Amino acid sequence: MRIRSVVLGLLLGSLSMLAFGQKAITIKLSHVVAADTPKGKASDFFAKRAAELTKGQVKVDVYPNSQLYKDKEEMEALQIGAVQMLAPSLAKFGPLGVREFEVFDFPFIFDDTADLHRVTQGPVGASLLGKLDAKGVKGLAFWDNGFKSFSANTPLRSAVDFKGKKFRIQSSKVLEEQIRTLGGTPQVMAFSEVYQALRTGVVDGTENPISNLYSQQMHEVQKHLSISNHGYLGYAVIVNKKFWDRLPGDIRGQLEQAMKEATTYANKIAQEENDLSLEAVRKSGKTTVYVLSKEERMALKKAMAPVHNKMADRVGKDLLEAIYKETGFNANAP
Structure with missing residues (x-):
């Protein structure tokens, strides 16, 4: 009976593979940041491990730096199957119709990575990923990028410094409200367009983890950087659900293992990459780096x-309360 079960399993696996043809299964993984960022490196790591664990049955082609699609295009491309996998920032899911993901855009909701991981690696995070199924998308993992800091061509040390300035943001109603609350004007634009917009003065400033700021040379057109760590920027790795469900079970399991390893790797290097990028920005001599004091950060937190x-x-208030419970958030605490 055991031999018969093994033979049957192999036969079913072979039949499943026929649905994809005899060639290797190709997964197009598109993203909008540079290859040498935490997301770029994690995507390449996943591609390598996927090939190794499936013994070449899966080939992951990674397309960085908006080579295939810009911010506003990539989600639709995934849903229609033009690409199979993305790792969009969490702000992208509000426009998709899953507003709950915009909770990650709330200012100062996470004090540190430990707070963050209690959410992304716990039941709250799993519940959020599950909400994507109804959109034809399967959520596989959360990847860290880092905490954001503000940049501009004038110093940003208190809330009054933001008044009247135009800031590029991702498409997020929460981020729009964040900038308006500070007295600035939010402007949504694709990540690939930000450098030129900063260079020409279309916008005055932006918010980014330092690795994104540095890898896109934004520090060359921003005279001041304030280390505020006011918000989190991370990614959800997602796959076209129909494509994923059609994969043979053994292949899916191997890809899940590759993703698990890639997630550990991504989260490990995120802080390292941001630290190295901050050092590089300082050494460039093009941007004045200012670290907000405890009192200045607390004042900004209260203002936001x-x-x-x-x-x-x-x-959703229930979701917000669930995260407060995990993180111990208190708007009046330092």
Whole structure:
């Protein structure tokens, strides 16, 4: 009976593979940042491990730097099957119709990586990924990029410094409210367009993890960088659900293992890459780096606290409370 079960399993696996043809299964993984960022390196790591674990049955082709699609295009490309896998920033899921993901855009909701991982690696994170199924998307993992800091051509040390300035943001109602609360003007634009917009003065400033700022040479057109760590920028690795469900079970399992390893790798290097990038920005001599004091950061946190109340209904008060419980968030605490 055991031999018969093994033979039957092999036969079913072979039949499943026929659905994809005799050639290797190709997965196109598209993303919008540089290859030498945490997301870029993690994507390449996943491609390598996928090939190794499947013994060449799966080939992951990685397309960085918006080679295939820009921010606004890539989600639709995934849904229609033009690409099979993406790792979009979490702000991209609000426009998709899953507003709950915009909770990650709330200012100062995570004090550190430990707070963050209690959410992304726990039941709250799993529940959020599960909400993507209804959109034809399968959520596989959360990848860290890092905490964001503000940059501009004038110093940004207190809330009053933001008034009247135009800031590039991702497409997120929460981020729009964040900039408005500080007295600035939010402007949504594709990541690939930000450098030119900063260079020509279309926008005055932006918010980014330092690895993104440096890899896109934004520091060359931004005279001031304030290390605020006010918000989190991470990614959800997602795959076209129909494509994923059609994969043979053994292949799916091997890819899940590759993704698990890639996630550990991504989260490990995220802080390292941001630290190295910050050092490089300082050495460039083109940008003045200012680290907010504890008192200045607390004042900025208080100034941005109204965003939580204003946007609670958008993401769901129950979700917000669940995250507060995990992180111990208190708008009035340092």
